[in-house]
Amino acid sequence: MFRTIITTFCIVFIAELGDKTQLQTMLLATQSKSIWPVFIGSSLALILSSFIGVFAATHLNKFINPNILQTAAGIIFIVFGILTLSGKM
Secondary structure (H helix, E strand, O other), X not given: OHHHHHHHHHHHHHHHHOOHHHHHHHHHHHHOXXXXXXXXXXXXXXXXXXXXXXHHHHHHXXXXXXXXXXXXXXXXXXXXXXHHXXXXX
């Protein structure tokens, strides 16, 4: 269990560092008189989006083969990457 927590933390942490939303959060922090509302808002948003992802995956896993879910997630990730690199996202 501890290994899963550390692996998940590392993946999300590295993914978020250069993410557009993280850069936007940094911009909001520079414009705010207090950083705490920005920190709390961004933390709650990450927690909620992570919860939705885990909850959805848990329930989809009951109806769809995990290999299909993993392949679909990989394809979506690649498509988003291509769209980002092409400037269409």
